[in-house]
Amino acid sequence: MTMATAGTLAFEEALERFDPALGLEVHVELGTASKMFCGCSTVFGAEPNTQVCPVCLGLPGAMPVVNASAVESAVRIGLALNCDIAEWCRFARKNYFYPDMPKNFQTSQYDEPIAFEGWLDVDVEGDTVRVEIERAHMEEDTGKSLHVGGATGRIHGADHSLVDYNRAGIPLIEIVTKPVMGTRGRAPLVARSYVAQLRDLLLGLGVSDVRMEQGSLRCDVNLSLSPAGSGTLGTRTETKNVNSLRSVERAVRYEVGRQAAVLVAGERVVQETRHWHEDTGVTTSGREKSDAEDYRYFPEPDLVPVAPARDWVERLRSQLPEPPRQRRARLQAEWGFSDLEMRDTVGAGALGLVEETVREGAAPAAARKWWLSELARRANEQGVEVTALPVTPAYVARVQALVDEGKVNDRLARQVLDGVLAGEGTPDEVVERRGLAVVSDDGALSEAVDRAIADHPDVAAKIRDGKVAAAGALIGAVMKQMRGQADAGRVRELVLERLT
Ligand SMILES: [Zn+2]
Numbered sequence: 001m002t003m004a005t006a007g008t009l010a011f012e013e014a015l016e017r018f019d020p021a022l023g024l025e026v027h028v029e030l031g032t033a034s035k036m037f038c039g040c041s042t043v044f045g046a047e048p049n050t051q052v053c054p055v056c057l058g059l060p061g062a063m064p065v066v067n068a069s070a071v072e073s074a075v076r077i078g079l080a081l082n083c084d085i086a087e088w089c090r091f092a093r094k095n096y097f098y099p100d101m102p103k104n105f106q107t108s109q110y111d112e113p114i115a116f117e118g119w120l121d122v123d124v125e126g127d128t129v130r131v132e133i134e135r136a137h138m139e140e141d142t143g144k145s146l147h148v149g150g151a152t153g154r155i156h157g158a159d160h161s162l163v164d165y166n167r168a169g170i171p172l173i174e175i176v177t178k179p180v181m182g183t184r185g186r187a188p189l190v191a192r193s194y195v196a197q198l199r200d201l202l203l204g205l206g207v208s209d210v211r212m213e214q215g216s217l218r219c220d221v222n223l224s225l226s227p228a229g230s231g232t233l234g235t236r237t238e239t240k241n242v243n244s245l246r247s248v249e250r251a252v253r254y255e256v257g258r259q260a261a262v263l264v265a266g267e268r269v270v271q272e273t274r275h276w277h278e279d280t281g282v283t284t285s286g287r288e289k290s291d292a293e294d295y296r297y298f299p300e301p302d303l304v305p306v307a308p309a310r311d312w313v314e315r316l317r318s319q320l321p322e323p324p325r326q327r328r329a330r331l332q333a334e335w336g337f338s339d340l341e342m343r344d345t346v347g348a349g350a351l352g353l354v355e356e357t358v359r360e361g362a363a364p365a366a367a368r369k370w371w372l373s374e375l376a377r378r379a380n381e382q383g384v385e386v387t388a389l390p391v392t393p394a395y396v397a398r399v400q401a402l403v404d405e406g407k408v409n410d411r412l413a414r415q416v417l418d419g420v421l422a423g424e425g426t427p428d429e430v431v432e433r434r435g436l437a438v439v440s441d442d443g444a445l446s447e448a449v450d451r452a453i454a455d456h457p458d459v460a461a462k463i464r465d466g467k468v469a470a471a472g473a474l475i476g477a478v479m480k481q482m483r484g485q486a487d488a489g490r491v492r493e494l495v496l497e498r499l500t
Pocket residue numbers: 035038039040051052053054055056057169
């Protein structure tokens with residue numbers, strides 16, 4: 001056990017004395033129709049334990065078969081990350097016990113990963129940071145434990161636990177970076193940017209839906225500190241399952257401060273896994289991390305080796321989509337965004353959302369405005385990523401179309417989004433149900449204009465005298481009467497018709 005005694009050091013102070021080194025392990029659930037070694041469905045959200053069979057339940061005598069489509073995805077991911085693709089590799093048994101892993105071993109890869117020695121160039125505040133990839137290997141997911149009765153959902157304090165094996169055996173690719181050094185104070189942002197841009201890359205490959213909030217992309221953050229300028233690597237911790245971009249950044253920042261405080265106090269950083277607490281923004285001690293040998297890896301005897309034919313690999317390489325950096329440059333040119341606008345869009349993890357919204361018919365600037373201001377603010381309030389909000393690019397495009405058509409103004413459009421986010425249906429349904437459409441019907445507007453003129457004779461007199469600028473006060477009065485739901489342009493016309 002470790003004692004959490006030292007607290008944390010301010011981030012800037014920590015950097016004066018130490019250099020952070022990052023390592024990121026990203027698990028991505030592939031979007032294959034069936035599991036890694038059996039034919040069970042992988043659809044998310046099914047009734048517990050309905051997508052299982054003897055293979056993924058690890059029943060004695062069940063024989064696994066490799067999912068060819070998962071291998072293809074693994075090779076494509078490896079190629080997109082500029083990796084070498086193994087000519088021949090095997091699966092290995094990683095032996096450990098978890099109640100949600102019925103075989104008591106995970107079929108993974110050990111010293112023979114399918115892809116290795118690659119890199120991803122990551123844009124960080126206008127600079128490029130090359131993150132080297134150590135390996136990308138194939139493995140299977142575990143089931144899911146649900147701890148019931150406690151306050152935290154963790155096993156401590158729970159009354160009982162339930163296990164759902166639907167996820168057991170879903171294909172995973174684990175992508176492991178080499179230590180990323182020399183990032184100094186940008187370490188938190190580099191970590192976040194790497195995960196965001198890796199997510200974009202995977203999305204572009206179409207291999208996964210990469211939904212962090214559903215766990216189809218999960219990130220473990222390794223962090224260590226070494227004395228500033230020493231160029232060495234200190235003892236690392238591994239913070240598990242940091243499942244939003246914002247949390248990746250926060251977890252790195254927190255661990256820098258925590259480890260610095262430990263070292264300054266003359267103590268030793270313990271090599272361990274740590275839990276990330278989204279609500280409080282801290283990590284707490286998990287288990288002391290065993291070295292790889294403790295897992296008693298050995299080659300999986302029930303599966304044949306995987307030997308991707310070279311001409312097949314080259315064919316897959318030639319069919320890769322546009323690399324993310326080129327795509328970003330192209331989109332920036334197409335959309336006419338400034339460097340800063342583009343950087344903000346990418347940094348918010350909203351590039352794909354904006355692209356999709358533009359494809360649904362919105363102007364790029366409008367798409368960016370909705371996602372980066374209104375929706376980003378709401379996501380932030382809820383502590384989730386914009387991608388996790390229950391609003392689709394098609395809905396955002398429709399909201400903007402309603403504005404463009406004059407059916408709602410900006411203020412009403414935000415209320416339409418409120419309704420969509422509250423699950424009240426499509427934008428049009430929300431407009432209908434909440435009665436949000438702008439009133440441009442002359443009958444109702446004329447009445448309101450007449451009343452405003454009667455209520456403000458002084459303003460009306462000014463306008464009659466030629467001070468047209470004073471019309472704003474009357475328009476404001478009409479808008480107030482109509483609770484904002486008036487077509488301001490039409491109101492202005494009606495005011496001027498009467499008084500000039
Ligand atoms: Zn199965």
